[in-house]
Amino acid sequence: MTFLRLRKRPTIICRIFCLIGCHNYHLKALILISLYYWKLLLLFNVACSLLALAIGWYNAGYIGGGNLFIAKIFGFAGAAILHQYSAKDTYYYFRNAGCRMRWIITVSFIVDVFVFIVSILFINLVTHAVAYIKG
Amino acid sequence: MQSLTLKVDSVQLSFDDRKILQDIYLECSTGEIVGLLGRNGSGKSSLLKIIFGSLVPGFKYISINDEYIVKGYINNRIAYLPQHNYLPHGIKIKNLARMLIDELFWDEFSELTIFKDHQYKTASQLSGGELRMLETLMIVYNKADFILLDEPFTHISPVQTEYFKPIIKACAKRKGIIITDHQYYNVLDVSGRNIILENGCTKPIHHIDELVTYRYLSGIK
Numbered sequence: 278m279t280f281l282r283l284r285k286r287p288t289i290i291c292r293i294f295c296l297i298g299c300h301n302y303h304l305k306a307l308i309l310i311s312l313y314y315w316k317l318l319l320l321f322n323v324a325c326s327l328l329a330l331a332i333g334w335y336n337a338g339y340i341g342g343g344n345l346f347i348a349k350i351f352g353f354a355g356a357a358i359l360h361q362y363s364a365k366d367t368y369y370y371f372r373n374a375g376c377r378m379r380w381i382i383t384v385s386f387i388v389d390v391f392v393f394i395v396s397i398l399f400i401n402l403v404t405h406a407v408a409y410i411k412g
Numbered sequence: 413m414q415s416l417t418l419k420v421d422s423v424q425l426s427f428d429d430r431k432i433l434q435d436i437y438l439e440c441s442t443g444e445i446v447g448l449l450g451r452n453g454s455g456k457s458s459l460l461k462i463i464f465g466s467l468v469p470g471f472k473y474i475s476i477n478d479e480y481i482v483k484g485y486i487n488n489r490i491a492y493l494p495q496h497n498y499l500p501h502g503i504k505i506k507n508l509a510r511m512l513i514d515e516l517f518w519d520e521f522s523e524l525t526i527f528k529d530h531q532y533k534t535a536s537q538l539s540g541g542e543l544r545m546l547e548t549l550m551i552v553y554n555k556a557d558f559i560l561l562d563e564p565f566t567h568i569s570p571v572q573t574e575y576f577k578p579i580i581k582a583c584a585k586r587k588g589i590i591i592t593d594h595q596y597y598n599v600l601d602v603s604g605r606n607i608i609l610e611n612g613c614t615k616p617i618h619h620i621d622e623l624v625t626y627r628y629l630s631g632i633k
Binding site: 367 | 464465466483485486487488491492494496497498499500501502503507508511512550551554555556
């Protein structure tokens with residue numbers, strides 16, 4: 278595909294595609310375009326997730342794994358709705374790339390949940406490491 | 413290269429019981445440019461959006477080489493230039509272009525002065541005219557077999573219009589193009605065949621005088 282062939286040095290994303298054996302043209306395009314969409318949502322996404330987390334903490338009085346995950350779902354949904362209202366015209370870009378918005382939003386959500394889980398694991402790891410070092 | 417034919421038939425669209433489109437027949441093959449004319453509110457943009465797949469009508473039959481098409485944009489069958497700006501802000505033009513441009517024409521596209529000058533900028537860093545030119549070029553050089561251009565000559569200067577015409581004509585050698593714009597003289601200049609939308613129906617135009625008959629023009633100078 279254009280994105281992958283035109284670069285002289287393969288990007289990290291290209292290397293990941295090769296590593297997982299992903300050679301389907303439309304699937305690659307869908308994943309790349311979904312990453313762009315996810316990047317566009319990022320600011321809204323973080324803001325909405327923090328807001329949902331604050332509301333959850335205010336109502337339940339604590340932050341648990343369930344609260345975090347629900348905040349993540351509401352955060353992404355809120356960001357997607359805000360983006361739809363503020364930048365719906367840009368959907369034509371994604372459609373001209375050959376993808377349905379429904380697919381793009383689904384793949385972006387999967388990416389978002391993956392990044393969220395990795396972030397939580399990393400924070401947990403760092404917290405435990407700091408506690409271990411402090412004794 | 414295999415010749416493809418896009419057929420649009422029996423499109424019915426209404427808003428609040430007001431019929432916008434009712435008797436539509438449009439055909440476009442690769443290698444030709446079809447001009448679509450019509451007064452404001454006649455349904456030109458709606459028809460293009462229906463062909464593209466972003467607007468769902470009451471009924472439609474759209475096919476490419478007799479293969480029914482549910483949504484034209486899926487798998488890059490049809491590309492559409494909307495009237496408004498469509499490039500997302502916050503991503504570099506070069507990255508955005510890579511997802512749209514046909515790899516066979518990437519070298520040609522990347523040699524364009526406007527692309528070379530602005531490839532590392534984002535859409536929000538460009539002027540309205542520059543952005544419109546890049547958006548139009550990204551659609552013209554798209555991977556799709558059929559290109560729908562909705563007012564490509566609006567918001568750009570006459571010099572840029574003259575710059576676009578040969579590019580559109582060259583693109584039509586390998587793709588089918590449907591073009592609509594209120595600058596009818598520019599549409600007539602690039603198109604090989606013309607159709608007018610009148611009372612929700614498509615009617616072929618064989619001579620410019622017919623534009624007066626259909627009350628699209630008040631007279632010809």
